[in-house]
Amino acid sequence: MEVFGSVAMVLFFLALVFVFKTINVVPQQHAWVVERLGKYHATLAPGLNIVVPFVDRIAYKHVLKEIPLDVPPQVCITRDNTQLQVDGILYFQITDAMRASYGSSNYLAAITQLAQTTLRSVIGRMELDKTFEERDHINTTIVNAIDESAANWGVKVLRYEIKDLTPPQEILHAMQAQITAEREKRALIAASEGRRQEQINIASGEREAAIARSEGEKQASINRAEGQAKATVVLAEASAEALRQVAEAIRQPGGEDAVNLRVAEQYVKAFGELAKTNNSVIVPANMGDMSGLIASAMTIVKSQRPPGLKGSV
Numbered sequence: 001m002e003v004f005g006s007v008a009m010v011l012f013f014l015a016l017v018f019v020f021k022t023i024n025v026v027p028q029q030h031a032w033v034v035e036r037l038g039k040y041h042a043t044l045a046p047g048l049n050i051v052v053p054f055v056d057r058i059a060y061k062h063v064l065k066e067i068p069l070d071v072p073p074q075v076c077i078t079r080d081n082t083q084l085q086v087d088g089i090l091y092f093q094i095t096d097a098m099r100a101s102y103g104s105s106n107y108l109a110a111i112t113q114l115a116q117t118t119l120r121s122v123i124g125r126m127e128l129d130k131t132f133e134e135r136d137h138i139n140t141t142i143v144n145a146i147d148e149s150a151a152n153w154g155v156k157v158l159r160y161e162i163k164d165l166t167p168p169q170e171i172l173h174a175m176q177a178q179i180t181a182e183r184e185k186r187a188l189i190a191a192s193e194g195r196r197q198e199q200i201n202i203a204s205g206e207r208e209a210a211i212a213r214s215e216g217e218k219q220a221s222i223n224r225a226e227g228q229a230k231a232t233v234v235l236a237e238a239s240a241e242a243l244r245q246v247a248e249a250i251r252q253p254g255g256e257d258a259v260n261l262r263v264a265e266q267y268v269k270a271f272g273e274l275a276k277t278n279n280s281v282i283v284p285a286n287m288g289d290m291s292g293l294i295a296s297a298m299t300i301v302k303s304q305r306p307p308g309l310k311g312s313v
Contacts, residue, residue, distance in 0.1 A: 021053030031097035033060040043097045060101040066093045066158060069108065071115045073164075076123035084123060084131060085166040088142075090115050091158045092150070099154030107153040111146060115160065118145040128167065135162050 025048055026032050032044040036056050044051075044058075051058075073087040092111060094100045104110050122141050123131060131138070139160045147157040167175070249258070 018053050022050055024049045024051060024058065029064045031062045031064055031094070032058050033062070033097050033101045035059040040098060040102065060097065062094050062097045062100055064094055064097075066091055069111060071112055071119075071160075074116050074120070076120045078123055078128045078131060079125060080127045082128045082171060083168055084128065085164075086119055086123065086162060087164040087166075088115070088119065088160055088162045090146070090160050093156050093158060094154055095156045096154030099152065101154075103153040107150070107155055110153060111150060111155065111157070114146050114149055115142060118142045128171070131165060138162060 024032070024044060026044045026046045028046045030046060032049075034041045034044060034051055034056050036052070040059075041056060069090040069092060071088045071090055073085055076084050076086050078084055090111065100107055119138070119142055122138050126134060126138075139162065142160040143157050146160070150157050
């Protein structure tokens with residue numbers, strides 16, 4: 001019974017080993033390469049897979065996810081003979097597990113070396129200033145060059161990114177001085193443009209103010225002229241109306257006598273005013289002949305009458 005029990009235990013253990021070797025569960029985004037008697041047999045897809053124990057062997061296990069690969073920093077020489085330290089990172093993905101297993105003994109080292117050599121070649125064809133401006137061009141060129149060669153290794157290069165470009169300290173100081181000078185130049189240009197625009201604005205404002213003042217003076221002159229013209233017309237109309245009223249009054253009975261009396265009063269008043277304003281006293285040559293003076297004045301009044309008012313006094 002003990003021997004039978006031992007044999008049963010051995011058989012159970014062998015059955016467990018057989019089952020363990022036969023059934024293989026591959027995780028998602030993984031690929032396992034199976035060799036049968038030392039030769040490539042199949043690539044196991046994710047899920048449950050059955051192999052022949054002791055005949056088939058899981059030789060390689062690959063991850064099909066996107067993998068970042070840090071490319072070691074290296075010193076490159078630009079077209080204008082300037083040293084430039086470049087540090088980058090490469091992203092790739094295994095697309096063919098069989099080629100990744102047998103295409104290269106170490107595809108990671110091969111990709112790294114190819115990225116470094118391609119980077120030195122690309123940087124060597126560019127000047128220092130262009131390397132900072134053409135990062136996208138550098139990345140695209142490296143990806144295309146590596147991807148063409150990595151196809152034989154079952155690897156797809158997705159992208160390459162430059163992490164840092166470090167020129168020597170002397171170049172950094174020179175670049176900083178150049179940037180400072182350029183900023184000062186821009187500041188001076190901006191200040192001069194501001195002063196120029198200020199002068200233009202002041203001149204434009206003065207011109208508009210002068211135009212506005214001249215327009216105002218012109219309108220004021222027009223208004224004054226119109227006012228004077230209207231005043232002259234009104235005064236003339238008033239004078240004409242007064243003359244018409246005087247002429248009408250003269251035609252009335254006793255009108256001429258009133259005119260004679262008014263003329264005499266004005267004559268006497270005028271001599272009185274002359275006596276007040278002058279040092280010498282002016283008197284008529286014949287004080288008693290006042291009626292003669294009045295008759296002379298009336299003769300003047302009659303000579304100045306309108307044609308329609310002529311008649312006997």
